[in-house]
Amino acid sequence: MTVPRGSSYIWVTWITGLLAADKQCEWSAWFRAHFSGFEKMPTDFNLAAWKAAHGEMVRARAAALKAEGYTVFVEDQNKFTLKGQAATLGGVPDLVAARGGEGLVIDCKSGKQRGSDSFQVLTYMRVLPLTHPACRGVPLAGEIQYRDASVRIAPSQLTDELKRLIRGTIERVGGDAPAVKVPSLSECRFCEITAADCPERGDEEQSRAPVEHDLF
Numbered sequence: 001m002t003v004p005r006g007s008s009y010i011w012v013t014w015i016t017g018l019l020a021a022d023k024q025c026e027w028s029a030w031f032r033a034h035f036s037g038f039e040k041m042p043t044d045f046n047l048a049a050w051k052a053a054h055g056e057m058v059r060a061r062a063a064a065l066k067a068e069g070y071t072v073f074v075e076d077q078n079k080f081t082l083k084g085q086a087a088t089l090g091g092v093p094d095l096v097a098a099r100g101g102e103g104l105v106i107d108c109k110s111g112k113q114r115g116s117d118s119f120q121v122l123t124y125m126r127v128l129p130l131t132h133p134a135c136r137g138v139p140l141a142g143e144i145q146y147r148d149a150s151v152r153i154a155p156s157q158l159t160d161e162l163k164r165l166i167r168g169t170i171e172r173v174g175g176d177a178p179a180v181k182v183p184s185l186s187e188c189r190f191c192e193i194t195a196a197d198c199p200e201r202g203d204e205e206q207s208r209a210p211v212e213h214d215l216f
C-alpha cells in the first residue's frame, strides 16, 4: 500500500541517472522520496546472481587494496544517512580505503559501464567527508571498478558546479512540490512504479506502434 513518508528520503542511486542526464523523469525519484510501500513492477532481475557477482568483486578489490597497505572499510561500514533540510540522503559505498592521509571510495559494477556510475561515486565523495571518520579532512578520490576496467576520479573532479548540481537535484527531488514527470518508453520500461501510482506510465505497445503519414 502506498503510504507517505514522514519526511523525504533519497537513496543515492535514485538521482544518479538524473545527475548524468541519462534520465529525465525527476518525478520517479520524487515519488520514491515521498512514498513507500507502493506496488512495484514485476522484474526478471536475478538479485541473487547479482549479489554473488558483486560480492566477489568487492572482496577481490578489498584484498588488493589491503595488500597495497590500505586500511579498508566494506559496505555497511560505509553506510550513511545524511539528514539535510531538503531530504535525508542514504547510501552504501562498496569500499572506502585510507592510506597515508588520503582516501579512496570505490564502487564495484558487475554490469556494463553507465554515465551514472561516476555521478554515484562523486556523490559519495561529496558526502563521505561528513559521515565517515576515515574521509574527514583528507583528499578523497574515487574509483569505479568494472569487471575488466577501472576508472579513477580525482578529487578535483568534484567541482563547485557539480556540488551545486547535486544540491539542486536533491532539493527538487526532496522538495514538497512534485518534480517534473517525463513519461517515455525508454524510461518507463525500466521504472518500478506501476500505472496505479503513475497513470501516465508510457504504454509500450502504443509507443511502438508505427505512425502513418503522407510526408513522403
Ligand code: SF4
Pocket (backbone or CB within 6 Å): 025, 027, 028, 181, 182, 183, 184, 187, 188, 191, 192, 193, 198, 200, 201, 202
Ligand atoms: S512510469 Fe514513467 S512517467 Fe511514471 S514515474 Fe516512471 S519513468 Fe516517470
